[in-house]
Every structure is written in structure tokens, then in C-alpha cells.
Amino acid sequence: MKYAISAADVPDALGRYSQGTTAGRLIFSAGQVGRDAEDPDVLVDGGPVAECERICDIFEKLLEEVDCSLTDVAAITVYLTDLDYADAVDAVLxxxxxxxxxxxxxxxxxxxxMAARIEMDFVACR
Incomplete structure (x- = not known):
């Protein structure tokens, strides 16, 4: 059975989709961009590294809702508007x-x- 994940400290979805879902032991996130925690209508300042850090923070909040952590993430998809960001993003990840x-x-x-430089989603397993 599939269940939606809705974390209070995660920005609402930009469209008609869940922040994340669970299906059995699997956890799936929606694609996330580095939306500012105080004003989700804008991205965090600081470029792709800051955006990546913020996305990881969002992932942590989603995973906490299902009693998991970043160590439970099995796969990540990273979308970059410029592959030159890859090394900096790799260091953060x-x-x-x-x-x-x-x-x-x-x-x-x-x-x-939102003109983000990076978007990521994950699949985790409990």
C-alpha cells in the first residue's frame, strides 16, 4: 500500500504531487530544489552548493517522518543545469x-x- 509523506518543515509541493511516498519498505521523494526555509518562494542564496545543502536538509525532514535518515537512502538522481557543478555537489553529497x-x-x-541549478530525488529503504 502507498502512503503520502508530508513533513511540516518541508515546502509544499509546487504542483499536484506528494512531497514523498512510501510503498512497503521503500521511500520515494519528489524532486526537490533548494527552496529557502523562511521563504519557500525563493531559492537559498549561495549557488549550487547551498542549494544542494538545503535539499539534503529537506531530505532529512522527509525521512524523519518515516523514522529513517540519510543513511537509508539507496539511490539519488541529481539534475544539474551545468555539469561543471558536479564536483562541488559530489563533495556535499x-x-x-x-x-x-x-x-x-x-x-x-x-x-x-524556480531557475534552480540543482534538483534531486531519492529512493530509500527501511
Missing amino acids: GRRFGTPGPARTVVEVSALP
């Missing part, structure tokens, strides 16, 4: 997710919601 890190796919895209 390596620090935030530890070893062994989740499987990762990185895709360069032409544009993201």
Missing part, C-alpha cells in the same frame, strides 16, 4: 551521506523549476 554512499545518477538538464 559525500559529506552528507557518508560511506557507503547511495547509488547516483547525474543528468544535465536545460532548466529546472
